[in-house]
Amino acid sequence: MSDATLSRSEFDRDTAIHPREPGVYDVSLSPGWAIGHALNGGYLLAVICRALGEALPHPDPFTVSAHYLTASTAGPAVIRTDTARVGRTLSTGSAGLFQTEEDGEEVERIRVIATYGDLDALPDDVRTSAKPPAFPPPEQCFSTKDQPGGEDAGPEMGKRLDLRLDPSTCGWAVGAPSGEGKMRAWFGLADGRDADPLSLLMAVDALPPTAFELGLSGWVPTVELTVHVRCRPAPGPLRVSITTRNLAGGYLEEDTEIWDSEDRLVTQARQLARALK
């Protein structure tokens, strides 16, 4: 029904929203973004923020906070939005993603608050002191095609990404984690779709968990994820750099930066995740 449904981009098709009534959107969550049994939290955040972008008058997510309640599954879901404030330069709303379980009960999956604005209306002034991460060019990094068994051996989501992991953060894959909470990769969509603010929301949660390099294995479920989109990304590959400094009490933070091909810091994000035994 929308441009997104007809798009040649898998990401656009799989984040398509269908208005049911004002502020309420039906969606069909795609199994293509699964990691193990659960759908990726970044993909789900992009779907929710596509709906909020329809519900609010401003086009771009500036800051988005998501709390993850229960694991989402592929199939139908509904997003209910609620506008909190509409201002001249910013507007804010919240949203819940719901799915109906086999017993007929509607269960909330994720609750979000987001503030939207217009990235193209921002002044050009940049006084950042942040520096892009240094790591080898894509052709010297590991892609999912390099893993034993090829790309079909990995998570379903991996097939939709062009991910090139910095070899120095890949020790976990051969049973030799570095012990440092770092993960770095070149990032693109496998079908060549350029990055935009919505795909950045997915990209912040698309790399293997830093916990793997800290010697942990298994699922590291996100409790909360907040993303700041600071400028519209230029075409071309992104660099994603994640750092964990504080693994304590069974929880850890993942601090994520995304840099575009013009060396601009386009996104800063942080999540709190549980380190399950």
Next chain:
Amino acid sequence: MSDATLSRSEFDRDTAIHPREPGVYDVSLSPGWAIGHALNGGYLLAVICRALGEALPHPDPFTVSAHYLTASTAGPAVIRTDTARVGRTLSTGSAGLFQTEEDGEEVERIRVIATYGDLDALPDDVRTSAKPPAFPPPEQCFSTKDQPGGEDAGPEMGKRLDLRLDPSTCGWAVGAPSGEGKMRAWFGLADGRDADPLSLLMAVDALPPTAFELGLSGWVPTVELTVHVRCRPAPGPLRVSITTRNLAGGYLEEDTEIWDSEDRLVTQARQLARALK
């Protein structure tokens, strides 16, 4: 009506909540936490999270995300909470803080989502690589009493804090900002009340803005603030360290760490703020 109302602590009295009906709380916002014309965003977050702590079955805020909509004023306000999920180890809810304006219209000030748990139930394992900030002992730092005109010259909130600013991040106060986006201070409450998770929510937003050291002046309004409380703070003074790396497009992030007297990283927080001209 509650212990808080009778407490000898100003912070406890000024964050007291009065249940109106299940999940709805009346509060009286105190002018004592004003900075200029506006009430401090950290103080307001503590009030809201005291209400959420009553509404949810778990006692401690683990991760709290607040989006600031309109400036709050001293006086009556109401907090409406909504429980999203109650689990075994975590529960999540949202809340809105509302005030009635002179024309009788109820206006939302802040919208929050928070996930609560029990800090005392966390395992003791700590594998952090984070290091406490290094700066001079309190007696070599600047207190509000050291400013020209004494403590009465500064913001109302300053009188309620025992804040000792690292001299190397105080250049702005004498017209010589360092140009680096850093702010560091020893932090306590002036009446000697020990820190707890609620006062940590206030402490993350209590220092002068890093923007001052970047040569900006004037108000730096918070758009969004997310706080992770990672463990219960030990008694004694806290160290608060704030870093800004990315001032661009009229916005900046403030990344805040709080360390307790036992050298534990008790809080990580980040806010997105507007750099007004």
